[in-house]
Amino acid sequence: MGVSAVPGSGKTFTLSYLAANLIQKNVLQDNQEILIVTLVNSAVGNFSKEISKYTQALGLPRNFGYRVRTLHGLSNDIVRERPELAGLPADFRILDETEANHILLDKIEAWRRGHSDFEQQWIIEGVDPYRVSKDLPYLLVSIAGNFISQAKDLGLTPQTINDQMERSDSLLLKMAASIYSDYQLALHMRGAVDFDDLIRLSLRCLETDPEYLARLQYRWPYILEDEAQDSSRLQEMILRRLSSKSGNWVRVGDPNQAIYETFTTADPKFLINFLNEPDVISKELPNSGRSARRIIALANHLIEWVQKDHPAEELRNALVRPLIQPTDPNDPKPNPADSPNNVVIDTRKADSEEEINRVCNNVKNWLADHKDETAAILVTSNERGGTVADKLRTMGIQPVELLRVSRSTRKTADFLSKCLKFFYRPTNRFLADVFNLYYRFQIKEEELDEARMAMLSQLILRLDPLEMYLSPTPVQDWRSHIQKTASSDEILVILAQFQTRMERWMQATLLPIDQLILTISQDVFTEPADLALAQKVAAVLERASKNNPNWGLSEFSVELDSIAKNQSKISGFSDEDLGFDPEKYKGRVLVTTIHKAKGLEWDRVYLLSANNYDFPSLQSNDRYTSEKWYIRDQINLPAEAVAFLQRFADGDPLAFFSPPGSATLEARRKYCAERLRLLFVGITRAKKELAITWNNGRQGDQIIALPVAELANFVNRGFK
Secondary structure, three states, rough: EEEEEOOOHHHHHHHHHHHHHHHHOOOOOOOOEEEEEOOOOHHHHHHHHHHHHHHHHHOOOOOEEEEEEEHHHHHHHHHOOOHHHOOOOOOOOOOHHHHHHHHHHHHHHHHHHHHHHHHHHHHHOOOOHHHHHHHHHHHHHHHHHHHHHHHHHHHOOOOEEEEEOOOOHHHHHHHHHHHHHHHHHHHHOOOOOOOOHHHHHOOOOOHOOHHHHHHHHHHEEEEOOHHHHHHHHHHHHHHHHHHHOOOOEEEEOOOHHHOOOOOOOEEOOOHHHHOOOOOOOEEEEEEEOOOOOHHHHHHHHHHHHHHHHOOOOOOOOOOOOOOEEEEOOOOOOOOOOOOOOOOOEEEOOHHHHHHHHHHHHHHHHHHOOOOOOOEEEOOOOOOHHHHHHHHHOOOOOEEEEEEOHHHHHHHHHHHHHHHHHHEEEEEEEEHHHHHHHHHHHHHOOHHHHHHHHHHHHHHOOOOOOHHHHHOOOOOOHHHHHHOOOOOOOOHHHHHHHHHHHHHHHHOOOOOOHHHHHHHHHHHHHHHHHHHHHHHHHHHHHHHHHHHHHOOOHHHHHHHHHHHHOOOOOOOOOOOOOOOOOHHHOOEEEEEEHHHHHOOOEEEEEEEEOOOOOOOOOOOOOOOOOOOOOOEHHHHOHHHHHHHHHHHHHOOOOOOOOOOOHHHHHHHHHHHHHHHHHHHHHOOOOOOEEEEEOOOOOOOOOEOHHHHHHHHHHHHHHHOO
């Protein structure tokens, strides 16, 4: 059975009730379970809680008769039971995302040292080399990472690809194939697999041993799949094999909420095609009691406008029916009532800072009168979310963050990154940056005197030469240099304490990176949580140093800087609470990305950055985040590399000779389609009130997103 379920229709409730109902009917035999497969870890907890609630009400034991797993969790179960079928030792380990990226970075840097012609071929002549050098490693990781994930999804080994690579003169493909080989060798030497391997190898286990497959088919006679719109080819193949004997496979999802296609191997086409298979019973869950009727009307209008009137015909299948139907008036969960102006689309032009100011001021006023309601600000990137959260704090509002990295983690990483940056490039400016953060850690936030801190920073900037401060001598003493401008002895005491610590830290730069981090941290942090975080940072960098023996302070600083800017996370220290419940935060505002908001709901929702960069529509003035400004001809290099693999797997004889460009255009279409679905997800998070705003971007040349302009007209017409 395939079920197409609209937002707020109760997918978790429905599948949980189905599982409990099957258990009550006593359809399971000895050593059998109902298998529920879902997308993320947070959903695992939600399902377990819901099913247990039903089974306990029926007088059945808790956690009896079912197993809830993510695809990675299920794959791990399958491989751990018979690792020899996957060609793995019994004690194999799984690499986390951070360690995998470190290995990729190391292999990429090694390849670049011997292939300067790659950059000569692809980078536009005359661009700022410093700006390029900051971004290029992340682009190359994206190329290699996407290439490797797609290759594993298609069952293509490094050897299979390299055997044919002499036919190609493409440096892009040679780079991706070479990194794939080196990366897999690095995993093999560590006795490790990554998450993509885990899925691929679990399928191999099922294909290798028919008896093992039969045993698992007996163990799981009923399979319930949640969030099926985000299924991948391999996920579908695994669940098809497990359910092929019983035929009991229920897939529930919403193709309009498929928002991971452009950066994973997921594709909503697998669910859509499944719904149309002749032996599949296709059903709909169209009724939703989540949102007020105007919000539902807005979401439905987006679907209808995309299907009928979107100017880019290639995008008219981006959103599909059914439309959302309100619940019956007598339903136990009726839709919230509409209130005056509960849907607002602000079409006024604003720059990025002005947009944030408007929203934060509005939030502040709203919270004062809505102590018993929930609110969320949804953004398109973790970095922007951090900016919004910081702005709220300056206004006296303490937000709840559900971002890649918490504020405390960002502050800690930023401070340590600036320390390392100063150590390898000691300048007055960098020393002042270190002091600014050091000073903030020393006093309570409410006692911070910005004017005094600015004055202290100015004193540091005037130290010349800087050595007289870092290594004072009787001849050159910094105190006599600044005594005339220092306003008090207290100022000298603060600077003397900082000087002593800087001198100690600089001596510690001879230590291994983890010991250096701990030396600094023990002098600065006093709170147990901060010290625990510093221990984690030290462990992460120690592991990075082992994987990248050539790294110095510069590379470690860049790694910490990416965490500080919400671009990467420290495993185990993200703010994604596995049991996050908006109802626990009434009277407060949450800041998160639209992607992380999926599956959640709030009384009032603010949707930011609704411009034609974050939500492009294949129009001539749109720009695309994957097309880097320094790459010639606006080529999307990750998309081109991945498209080659698909052609290669299909046996296309011209796979090695196709000129770049066509995959870039197709990637634009996929991205625009996904962004329409992301907009749909953002709208349908709101229960009672919704506000959408936009900004004109960093260059001031962005305009309101095309679908948002259409929705604004729809609202102005009175939702008609």
